[in-house]
Amino acid sequence: SRTHRIAVLAGDGIGPEVMTESLRVLDAVESKFGFTTERSEALVGGAAIDDGGHPLPDATISACEASDGILFGSVGGPKWENLPPDTQPERGALLPLRKHFGLFANLRPGVCLPSLTHASPVKNELIPNGFDVLCVRELTGGVYFGSPKGREERDGETVAFDTMIYKRSEIERILHVAFTAAMGRGKRLVSVDKANVLASSVLWREVATEVAKDYPEVELEHLYVDNAAMQLCRRPDSFDVLVTENLFGDILSDEMAMISGSLGMLPSASLGSKKEGSDLYFGMYEPSGGSAPDIAGQGIANPIAQILSVAMLLRFSLGEADAAQAIEDAVAKAIDDGYRTGDIATGAASEKKVGTKEMADAILANL
Ligand code: NAD
Ligand code: IPM
Ligand code: MN
Numbered sequence: 001s002r003t004h005r006i007a008v009l010a011g012d013g014i015g016p017e018v019m020t021e022s023l024r025v026l027d028a029v030e031s032k033f034g035f036t037t038e039r040s041e042a043l044v045g046g047a048a049i050d051d052g053g054h055p056l057p058d059a060t061i062s063a064c065e066a067s068d069g070i071l072f073g074s075v076g077g078p079k080w081e082n083l084p085p086d087t088q089p090e091r092g093a094l095l096p097l098r099k100h101f102g103l104f105a106n107l108r109p110g111v112c113l114p115s116l117t118h119a120s121p122v123k124n125e126l127i128p129n130g131f132d133v134l135c136v137r138e139l140t141g142g143v144y145f146g147s148p149k150g151r152e153e154r155d156g157e158t159v160a161f162d163t164m165i166y167k168r169s170e171i172e173r174i175l176h177v178a179f180t181a182a183m184g185r186g187k188r189l190v191s192v193d194k195a196n197v198l199a200s201s202v203l204w205r206e207v208a209t210e211v212a213k214d215y216p217e218v219e220l221e222h223l224y225v226d227n228a229a230m231q232l233c234r235r236p237d238s239f240d241v242l243v244t245e246n247l248f249g250d251i252l253s254d255e256m257a258m259i260s261g262s263l264g265m266l267p268s269a270s271l272g273s274k275k276e277g278s279d280l281y282f283g284m285y286e287p288s289g290g291s292a293p294d295i296a297g298q299g300i301a302n303p304i305a306q307i308l309s310v311a312m313l314l315r316f317s318l319g320e321a322d323a324a325q326a327i328e329d330a331v332a333k334a335i336d337d338g339y340r341t342g343d344i345a346t347g348a349a350s351e352k353k354v355g356t357k358e359m360a361d362a363i364l365a366n367l
Contacts, residue, residue, distance in 0.1 A: 002035035004037050005038045006040070008071050009043075009072045011046070012075050012291045015074040023039070025310060028367045033326070042064070069284070070283070071313055072097075074292075075090060077293045097284060108256065108267075108268045110135060112131045112260035118346055119344040133239040134185065138174040140246075141167070164198060175211040190228065205222055229251070236259050257288055261343075263289035264305050269316050271316060280316065311325075314327070327363075329366070330363045334365075
């Protein structure tokens with residue numbers, strides 16, 4: 001039978017809790033669709049710091065390198081946030097992993113299921129059928145990685161600085177990903193920038209307009225990021241695909257997650273280039289949200305973002321599209337049937353209020 005190798009990096013906070021449930025779902029589709037995975041579990045983030053002093057041990061990188069794709073939980077938390085910045089879980093493990101594997105394209109599908117519109121803070125009459133927006137976030141450039149970056153003393157006080165920088169080639173390749181995605185969906189792309197202020201955005205807009213010539217069927221619109229943030233919560237169902245630079249995408253995708261019901265619903269795929277001779281990508285798959293220290297350890301986190309990240313892993317890195325679809329259908333049915341973790345519950349009598357494990361049980365029952 002088909003065998004795939006995956007690296008499993010659960011991390012901190014709710015990471016291990018939701019990871020456990022997502023692996024049960026993976027077990028179920030493996031037996032149903034006749035393939036297996038060899039799973040290599042490795043430490044990352046705060047868990048790795050506590051174990052050996054480093055947030056991204058060499059053994060973890062090796063496990064990832066030996067895999068067809070990485071399933072990631074989340075990292076970080078109050079316990080480690082006073083360490084020197086570069087040794088913290090986020091800057092010492094998550095960002096270096098993205099950079100090391102060249103995972104420049106971050107896909108975040110913001111889907112508000114029609115049966116979940118009541119959990120959205122958007123007025124329900126505006127989204128009668130829910131909505132489906134794909135955010136394509138540039139992930140290895142911009143102000144996250146630009147140099148110089150640092151702090152120093154100037155004229156008797158402390159200054160700190162970051163650099164937002166983009167190369168033409170970095171903008172081009174993410175725009176191609178976004179246009180290609182738009183071709184496979186509604187053929188509408190909104191490019192988000194701040195070209196009225198930022199030089200990097202002026203270049204971004206220029207390149208977007210040029211790349212658009214390769215995709216004459218796709219309608220391209222440019223929006224300033226402030227307007228995009230506003231339009232997104234006013235009329236989410238007017239969007240098809242959004243493409244934007246790293247920091248804008250970080251912020252807009254949390255907004256997108258919330259208007260689709262909860263941050264706990266939004267998975268993500270971080271992709272590099274295609275594997276040689278294949279249509280599959282090496283990638284890392286993780287919930288868009290974090291380690292949620294405020295609810296960790298209580299068994300109440302929503303496991304759906306992690307479970308849908310497994311579906312994205314199956315589709316983009318393992319070539320198991322049928323299994324991916326089955327997971328997505330099983331999640332939609334559990335929502336349709338009224339199962340709700342606390343983050344998407346509204347108190348309606350028809351809802352079945354559940355914890356992390358029970359939500360996964362409800363999804364498993366549909367497989
Ligand atoms: P967060 O995303 O962890 O939490 C924000 C809010 O969303 C919290 O109220 C949390 O309870 C809720 N939430 C998130 N996921 C949920 C889920 N699955 N079910 C129910 N509710 C959920 O953001 P934060 O509190 O700003 O950050 C906490 C830590 O996580 C920080 O250390 C941060 O750096 C880190 N972080 C890590 C990642 C990652 O590993 N990819 C992403 C974002 C934040
Ligand atoms: C995300 C997270 C990360 C980011 C942090 C934890 C570095 O917020 O994946 O959205 O900003 O990219
Ligand atoms: Mn984020």
